[in-house]
Amino acid sequence: MAATRVVTQARTTSQFILQALLRSMLEHIPADRCLRDLFAANHQLGSRDRRIIGETLFSVLRWWGWLRKLAPQYFLKAMEDGVSEAPLHVADWNGVLSAAWLLENRFDLPPSVMYWLREAGLYPEFFEDVPTDTPIAARRRYLRPFFQKAKRDMPPLTLEELLPEWVPELLAPEEEVDYRKLIEWMQQRPPVWIRAQVTDQDRLRAEIERESEDAVHPIVHSHLRGALCIRHAGTNLRALPAFQDGRFEIQDLASQCVAFVCAPKPGEQWWDACAGGGGKALHLAYLMHNRGSVDASDLREFKLDELRLRARRDHFNNIRTRVWKGVAKEVPRDRYDGVLVDTPCSCSGTWRRAPDGRWNSRPESLNEFNALQRQLLDAAALAVKPGGTLVYSTCSMFRAENQGIVGSFLESHPEFILARHVNPLDGTESDGMTQIWPWQGDCDAMFTAKFTRRRVQ
Numbered sequence: 001m002a003a004t005r006v007v008t009q010a011r012t013t014s015q016f017i018l019q020a021l022l023r024s025m026l027e028h029i030p031a032d033r034c035l036r037d038l039f040a041a042n043h044q045l046g047s048r049d050r051r052i053i054g055e056t057l058f059s060v061l062r063w064w065g066w067l068r069k070l071a072p073q074y075f076l077k078a079m080e081d082g083v084s085e086a087p088l089h090v091a092d093w094n095g096v097l098s099a100a101w102l103l104e105n106r107f108d109l110p111p112s113v114m115y116w117l118r119e120a121g122l123y124p125e126f127f128e129d130v131p132t133d134t135p136i137a138a139r140r141r142y143l144r145p146f147f148q149k150a151k152r153d154m155p156p157l158t159l160e161e162l163l164p165e166w167v168p169e170l171l172a173p174e175e176e177v178d179y180r181k182l183i184e185w186m187q188q189r190p191p192v193w194i195r196a197q198v199t200d201q202d203r204l205r206a207e208i209e210r211e212s213e214d215a216v217h218p219i220v221h222s223h224l225r226g227a228l229c230i231r232h233a234g235t236n237l238r239a240l241p242a243f244q245d246g247r248f249e250i251q252d253l254a255s256q257c258v259a260f261v262c263a264p265k266p267g268e269q270w271w272d273a274c275a276g277g278g279g280k281a282l283h284l285a286y287l288m289h290n291r292g293s294v295d296a297s298d299l300r301e302f303k304l305d306e307l308r309l310r311a312r313r314d315h316f317n318n319i320r321t322r323v324w325k326g327v328a329k330e331v332p333r334d335r336y337d338g339v340l341v342d343t344p345c346s347c348s349g350t351w352r353r354a355p356d357g358r359w360n361s362r363p364e365s366l367n368e369f370n371a372l373q374r375q376l377l378d379a380a381a382l383a384v385k386p387g388g389t390l391v392y393s394t395c396s397m398f399r400a401e402n403q404g405i406v407g408s409f410l411e412s413h414p415e416f417i418l419a420r421h422v423n424p425l426d427g428t429e430s431d432g433m434t435q436i437w438p439w440q441g442d443c444d445a446m447f448t449a450k451f452t453r454r455r456v457q
Contacts, residue, residue, distance in 0.1 A: 010115035013052045014090050014097055016042070020057050022075075024356045027084045031061060031356040051234060052112050059100035061355040062187060065162035066103070067096050069155055070146055095120035095146045102142040104189065105132055121149045136184045159183050166363045167348075170398040172435075182397075185438040189232065190353040193253040193443065194218065196226040197246060197286050197314060204228075204247055211240050221441075224260070224424055227253055229442070246314035251279045253425075254349070254436045254446035258342065258393045259283035260424035261434065261448045266291040268337035273297055273324065273380040278307030280342055285316040295336075297324035326372070328379040338389040341380045343373045345394040345401050349445030352438060366400050373405050381413060381453075390416060390451040395444055397435075402447040406433060409451075416451040 020034040035054055039045060045053070060067055068076060072093070078086035098117040101109055107127060109117065114124060126145050134141075140157040147154040162183050171177045196204050205218045205228060212235040221227035228248075230237070242248055258280055264270050266289045272281040275296035285294045296319055298304055304321040311319045324330060346369060351358045377392055384390045392409075394401050410416065418432025425441050436446045 006111040010112040013112050016053050017056050028360045059104050063103045066157050070096050103139050136187045186352050192230040194228050194248045195251045195256050196248050207242050253441045253443035257424040262391050264288050268292045270338045271295045271336045272340045274342050276303050285319050290318050294319045296321050326376050331379050331382045334385050336383050339380050339384050340391045341377050342393045343376050345396040347395050348397045349395040384453045386455045388453050393448045395446050397445045406449045415454050419450040419452040421450050
């Protein structure tokens with residue numbers, strides 16, 4: 001690539017990265033939405049530019065706990081003061097942007113990143129002897145040259161700084177959760193998981209490999225039926241013919257486990273009460289072999305529009321949609337064989353692939369989530385038939401949203417009991433509640449509780 005093109009690309013992409021970063025961190029808008037809006041408004045950006053912008057933005061957010069020590073003071077002050085605007089001086093960010101790539105343990109630096117590194121006053125040669133399998137905690141050493149260049153002493157940079165300081169007290173007790181292990185997993189780039197909607201997984205895998213532009217090699221999960229892992233895919237998977245024809249969906253491994261815990265049978269009636277874009281509703285319909293019915297509801301009509309499009313593409317004719325505002329008076333009593341309540345939550349379990357959530361979340365918001373979670377679970381439970389199944393799930397790691405909600409629900413609903421089930425990831429038996437952690441499947445964290453409604457005596 002010619003030198004002038006490299007400079008132009010590096011400056012252009014850094015400008016867009018910082019626009020998205022400022023909007024995400026100061027206006028508290030999800031980073032993936034910032035990127036969508038940015039790309040929609042700038043069609044001139046090519047695939048290489050978009051990839052650099054997206055990967056750098058998420059790397060900065062993933063390592064922000066350390067990188068903020070290199071960030072401009074005026075930006076940190078804007079965050080502290082809670083203002084939604086800050087100056088955008090690209091030259092002040094070259095060190096942060098290039099350091100983010102090094103912290104990811106990636107030394108095959110694209111030309112734009114090399115430019116940022118040189119503009120920060122450093123050179124790739126400084127990092128030639130760094131091993132590519134450096135443990136997470138030891139990667140702080142990559143930042144030493146940046147602090148030396150700024151004539152500053154490097155601060156301690158503890159592993160714990162990579163997550164908000166209030167997180168440990170909201171998790172399970174220390175003997176149940178290895179916090180340092182959790183952080184190390186949160187710092188690893190997540191793979192893409194897809195869910196096959198065909199029985200011949202090997203044929204699907206071969207088709208994806210054949211149709212992909214950058215040698216994508218899906219890996220079939222050893223235990224979970226239909227799950228395939230794709231690491232660092234550069235190909236737009238949604239553009240592949242197999243996706244367009246509904247032969248696979250993009251869905252995290254932990255999320256796929258929820259429908260398996262539900263275990264719907266063909267011919268049954270199910271209600272996905274908080275369906276959102278419908279990933280789990282589609283999975284329920286697939287497991288039911290398109291027989292029976294899946295009612296999917298959400299407060300947001302545009303999410304149901306998305307689900308209707310996906311159901312049409314995936315050839316499911318047993319999914320019906322309706323708006324539900326979460327109130328009990330709109331719930332049909334004793335109608336369904338099964339009800340799934342995948343409630344809004346802190347989304348702390350997705351912080352690995354949505355790292356902006358770490359810095360935009362506040363612990364005090366849990367009280368609002370808890371009230372909504374309890375309201376939705378109480379109301380949706382009215383729709384379960386005697387002998388039927390109720391499943392509660394969140395993509396959260398926090399006990400107050402998980403075990404806490406389950407405990408309070410059981411106290412006030414003696415007609416329900418926890419239902420033992422098998423953890424879909426490893427086949428171990430659960431007492432009714434399953435918390436999946438990233439290291440169990442290279443995936444998000446996900447909580448699921450399964451209840452059975454007692455039959456009338």
